[in-house]
Amino acid sequence: MRKWECVVCGFIYDEAEGMPEDGIAPGTAWEDVPEDWVCPDCGVSKDDFEMVEL
Amino acid sequence: MQPIIVIGTGLAGFNFVKELRKLDKTTPVVMLTRDDGRNYSKPMLSNALAKQKDADALAMATAEQTAAQLDVTIHTDISVTAIDTVNKQVELADEKLAYSKLVLALGADVFRPPLTGDAVDQVYTVNDLMDYARFTKALAGKKKVLIIGGGLIGCEFANDLIAGGFSVELIEPMGRCLPMLLPEPASRSLQQGLEEAGVKFHFGPLAQTCNQSDDGVVVGLSDDSEIKADIVLQAVGLRPRISLASTAGLDVNRGIVVDRMLQTSAKDVYAFGDCAEVEGLVLPFILPLMAASRALAKTIAGTPTPVVYGAMPVTIKTPACPTVACPPAPDAVGEWHCDSDGLNSKCLFRGNDGALLGFALTGTACSERQALSKELPPLLA
Numbered sequence: 001m002r003k004w005e006c007v008v009c010g011f012i013y014d015e016a017e018g019m020p021e022d023g024i025a026p027g028t029a030w031e032d033v034p035e036d037w038v039c040p041d042c043g044v045s046k047d048d049f050e051m052v053e054l
Numbered sequence: 055m056q057p058i059i060v061i062g063t064g065l066a067g068f069n070f071v072k073e074l075r076k077l078d079k080t081t082p083v084v085m086l087t088r089d090d091g092r093n094y095s096k097p098m099l100s101n102a103l104a105k106q107k108d109a110d111a112l113a114m115a116t117a118e119q120t121a122a123q124l125d126v127t128i129h130t131d132i133s134v135t136a137i138d139t140v141n142k143q144v145e146l147a148d149e150k151l152a153y154s155k156l157v158l159a160l161g162a163d164v165f166r167p168p169l170t171g172d173a174v175d176q177v178y179t180v181n182d183l184m185d186y187a188r189f190t191k192a193l194a195g196k197k198k199v200l201i202i203g204g205g206l207i208g209c210e211f212a213n214d215l216i217a218g219g220f221s222v223e224l225i226e227p228m229g230r231c232l233p234m235l236l237p238e239p240a241s242r243s244l245q246q247g248l249e250e251a252g253v254k255f256h257f258g259p260l261a262q263t264c265n266q267s268d269d270g271v272v273v274g275l276s277d278d279s280e281i282k283a284d285i286v287l288q289a290v291g292l293r294p295r296i297s298l299a300s301t302a303g304l305d306v307n308r309g310i311v312v313d314r315m316l317q318t319s320a321k322d323v324y325a326f327g328d329c330a331e332v333e334g335l336v337l338p339f340i341l342p343l344m345a346a347s348r349a350l351a352k353t354i355a356g357t358p359t360p361v362v363y364g365a366m367p368v369t370i371k372t373p374a375c376p377t378v379a380c381p382p383a384p385d386a387v388g389e390w391h392c393d394s395d396g397l398n399s400k401c402l403f404r405g406n407d408g409a410l411l412g413f414a415l416t417g418t419a420c421s422e423r424q425a426l427s428k429e430l431p432p433l434l435a
Contacts, residue, residue: 022424044340
């Protein structure tokens with residue numbers, strides 16, 4: 001499972017954890033996160049996230 | 055049609071233009087900036103050392119790249135000398151540019167309380183990418199940093215400098231960390247985390263002088279004590295950049311005064327981000343900036359859209375003690391109820407009817423941030 005980092009504020013979306021509070025189940029792949037979802041910490045949209053290289 | 059002119063290429067200016075271009079791909083847009091126009095994230099400036107990123111690594115795009123990507127014109131190294139709201143022109147050193155609409159995304163200046171002494175030029179402030187480049191260049195080979203100011207920026211830099219291998223002392227006159235954003239128990243949790251990481255705090259005195267010493271500088275405090283350091287970073291607050299607007303005759307208060315449409319007192323002139331004041335609120339954070347950029351883009355693209363601020367917690371990026379601050383509105387009536395144990399504080403501000411009006415969380419309590427946000431009323435409905 002991959003992690004995606006918000007390039008503006010550093011918030012990490014972890015596919016394994018999802019975001020249940022936003023209705024995104026654990027295990028939800030980034031591509032399946034709704035396009036209108038925004039970073040919970042700073043509000044930027046999905047296109048301001050980058051995959052974190054391990 | 056005259057272009058839309060945007061003054062400022064920070065997160066406010068660039069996000070406004072990005073949002074506008076989703077709705078309007080044809081109206082010409084001209085962006086003016088005092089700096090080199092590189093796109094960067096200001097929140098990342100205070101945790102870049104831990105990630106071992108220098109200024110160049112923090113720049114996400116050059117002005118040329120952004121101009122091509124957004125189909126806009128960007129003029130860098132520009133000084134705007136005046137705004138003529140009657141003739142709808144922006145005045146530069148040697149030309150005047152006409153606008154159909156003008157967006158002021160000017161940001162804020164670092165407040166510099168007066169320090170005297172012969173080493174005042176070795177007191178750094180970091181409020182943009184170029185400041186960060188200067189600061190990190192000056193840090194090379196140094197060991198000890200003295201930070202003046204224990205607010206959000208001071209505490210984040212304290213944590214980041216520790217992570218970067220520096221020794222850090224911090225002076226805060228108001229007696230605790232983030233006094234404007236946190237209730238006391240949360241401040242003390244954050245203080246404990248930073249102290250355990252190695253930060254040495256001096257609460258109470260004011261920094262007054264900065265003079266050269268044999269191997270660095272010495273800062274004199276109001277309690278007659280002195281602190282030696284190699285380099286000093288001052289982070290004591292921001293003041294919205296209002297002078298251009300004020301000289302142009304626009305209403306200003308703490309910030310450039312705008313209505314819910316983000317329009318100033320001059321027709322077709324708008325302002326948002328760190329420079330603006332919406333219904334008395336000056337909120338130098340990203341969540342309100344994003345809400346405003348989206349509303350303003352819709353308004354300027356033709357659908358007047360008032361800005362709405364929901365509950366907007368502020369994340370303080372101090373890995374030594376993660377902290378989330380969601381202070382109650384300035385006129386809220388109620389009390390703090392705090393449950394605090396070492397690094398973990400859960401503080402809830404409840405109105406007299408028991409309604410949740412604000413919160414502050416540190417350590418493990420931060421996991422409750424989303425759930426608590428949902429209980430809060432909007433800041434501006």
